Amino acid sequence: MAKSKTQFECRECGHTISKWEGQCTACKAWNSFEEVHIQVAATSKQTRFANYAGDSSVRKLGTVTTEKQQRSSSCIRELDRVLGGGVVAGSVILIGGDPGIGKSTLLLQVSAAMSTAIKPLYVTGEESLSQIAMRGQRLQLDVSELECMAETSVEKIIHTTLNKKPDLLVIDSIQTLYSENLTSIPGSVSQVKEAAAQLVRMAKQSRITVILVGHVTKDGAIAGPRVLEHMVDTVLYFESDGNSRYRLLRALKNRFGAVNEIGVFAMTDGGVREIENPSAIFLSERQTEKPGSVVMVTREGTRPLLVEVQALVDQSPLGNPRRLTVGLEHNRLAMLLAVLHRICRLGIHDHDVFLNAVGGIKINETAADLAVVVAIISSFKNRYLPKATVVFGEVGLTGEIRPVHNGEERLKEAANHGFTHAIVPKGNTGKWAQSLNMKITALQQIDEILDLI
Structure with missing residues (x-):
C-alpha cells in the first residue's frame, strides 16, 4: 500500500x-x-534511492581506472567555451534563467546542429510538437531528422530514452515534469527534486548527456533550479538586463571545466547568435570623450573584456545623498568614496553618485576600483580622459593602488582594440610592457590621480 x-x-x-x-x-x-x-x-x-554511479563497493583509488572525458562539440563556440570545451558524455547540465530569455531557442539550435554528428532527443513539456516545428522553421533550422517527444511523466521519458538510446537528452523544462511516485503537483519542490534525481541516475548509469531547462521567477512562486544545483554537474545561467538584446551565459558550477566563464550571445530574428568579440560590442556605442566615462579591462573566466564604466556626480537636493550602482558592487562604492574623502580630500559627501557598467555586464572583481575612482573624479571635476585610455587596478583603504592578476593579458587585449594609453598599478608594469605600442602610466597612490586628470 x-x-x-x-x-x-x-x-x-x-x-x-x-x-x-x-x-x-x-x-x-x-x-x-x-x-x-x-x-x-x-x-x-529501492528504485528512488538507488546509487547514481551503479557500483557501491569499496575500492582503493589506485586500482580505479580513469578514462578520458568524451566531449562532443555543441557546434556553438561560445557554449563550448562555457562548458569547458564541449558536452561531456553522461553529464547533467542545468540551464536556468528568466522565462522568455532564450533558453529553449538556444537548445533547439544546439539539438538541430548536433543531430548531424550524434543522436539527440528533444522532450518538451510546455509546447506541442507543432510549436517546436514552427519555431524550427522560423529559425531556418534543419529539424527534419530531429526526434522530439511531448511528455511530462518522468517515468515514461526515461523508458523511452532507454529504448531509443540517444546521445543527448534535452528536457524543456524540469518544472513541467512529474513523478508517479508522488502526488504533489508538477513544479513543486518535491516533484522537481524527484524528477531530477531519476534523470541524474539514468544519465550516470547509461552515459547519456542530459540538459535540463529551469525557470527562475522573480517572486519565487515556482520552484527554481537553485534547488537542483547540488544534484547536477554543470549549472549555467542566462543573464540579461531586460532592455538589451545581448545575453550572457555564465557558468556557476562546472565539474568538467572552469567556473565564472561566460559566453556572449545576441537575440536576433534568426535566433540566438554568438558574439566572438564582445569587447567590440560593449564599446561600439561609445561616443567621444565625456566626463565620467572610463574604459576598464575586466576578466570573466579566461577572457579579458573591455567594459565602459560611467559615473555621474551631482549636487544632491536631499539630506541623504543617493548612491546607486548598476553592474557594480554597492558596498565597494561606499568604501571608495570614503577613501576619496579621506586621502584626496574630495567633498563628495553631499553629492549623488551614480555608477553604471555599460552593456548589462556585472563586474565583481576588485580590478574595477581604479576605473571607478577615475570615473568619479572625472565627473566631479568635469574633466575627461582621452578616448584611447584604459584603466584598471585595485585600491586599498590606505590609498595605495595594488596590482591585479593577469595584467599582461589585460593590456594586450586593450592594445588589440586600438587603445594607446593605460593607467595601471605600478606592480602591473614590466619589461614585457615595452613591446606594446602603448603609453603606460604607473601609479602607486590614489592622490596621484588628481594631478593626472
Whole structure:
C-alpha cells in the first residue's frame, strides 16, 4: 500500500519541515512554507534511492581506472567555451534563467546542429510538437531528422530514452515534469527534486548527456533550479538586463571545466547568435570623450573584456545623498568614496553618485576600483580622459593602488582594440610592457590621480 505523508516545503529553497513556521530557518524567507501532500509507493523506495554511479563497493583509488572525458562539440563556440570545451558524455547540465530569455531557442539550435554528428532527443513539456516545428522553421533550422517527444511523466521519458538510446537528452523544462511516485503537483519542490534525481541516475548509469531547462521567477512562486544545483554537474545561467538584446551565459558550477566563464550571445530574428568579440560590442556605442566615462579591462573566466564604466556626480537636493550602482558592487562604492574623502580630500559627501557598467555586464572583481575612482573624479571635476585610455587596478583603504592578476593579458587585449594609453598599478608594469605600442602610466597612490586628470 502507498504511504501518505504531509509536510511543509519552502518555495524559495526547498527546505522541508513537519510543522508550519513563519520563517524558513534555511534561507530566512518569510511566509514561504506551503503544505504538500506526498504519497510514496512502498515498492519505489529501492528504485528512488538507488546509487547514481551503479557500483557501491569499496575500492582503493589506485586500482580505479580513469578514462578520458568524451566531449562532443555543441557546434556553438561560445557554449563550448562555457562548458569547458564541449558536452561531456553522461553529464547533467542545468540551464536556468528568466522565462522568455532564450533558453529553449538556444537548445533547439544546439539539438538541430548536433543531430548531424550524434543522436539527440528533444522532450518538451510546455509546447506541442507543432510549436517546436514552427519555431524550427522560423529559425531556418534543419529539424527534419530531429526526434522530439511531448511528455511530462518522468517515468515514461526515461523508458523511452532507454529504448531509443540517444546521445543527448534535452528536457524543456524540469518544472513541467512529474513523478508517479508522488502526488504533489508538477513544479513543486518535491516533484522537481524527484524528477531530477531519476534523470541524474539514468544519465550516470547509461552515459547519456542530459540538459535540463529551469525557470527562475522573480517572486519565487515556482520552484527554481537553485534547488537542483547540488544534484547536477554543470549549472549555467542566462543573464540579461531586460532592455538589451545581448545575453550572457555564465557558468556557476562546472565539474568538467572552469567556473565564472561566460559566453556572449545576441537575440536576433534568426535566433540566438554568438558574439566572438564582445569587447567590440560593449564599446561600439561609445561616443567621444565625456566626463565620467572610463574604459576598464575586466576578466570573466579566461577572457579579458573591455567594459565602459560611467559615473555621474551631482549636487544632491536631499539630506541623504543617493548612491546607486548598476553592474557594480554597492558596498565597494561606499568604501571608495570614503577613501576619496579621506586621502584626496574630495567633498563628495553631499553629492549623488551614480555608477553604471555599460552593456548589462556585472563586474565583481576588485580590478574595477581604479576605473571607478577615475570615473568619479572625472565627473566631479568635469574633466575627461582621452578616448584611447584604459584603466584598471585595485585600491586599498590606505590609498595605495595594488596590482591585479593577469595584467599582461589585460593590456594586450586593450592594445588589440586600438587603445594607446593605460593607467595601471605600478606592480602591473614590466619589461614585457615595452613591446606594446602603448603609453603606460604607473601609479602607486590614489592622490596621484588628481594631478593626472
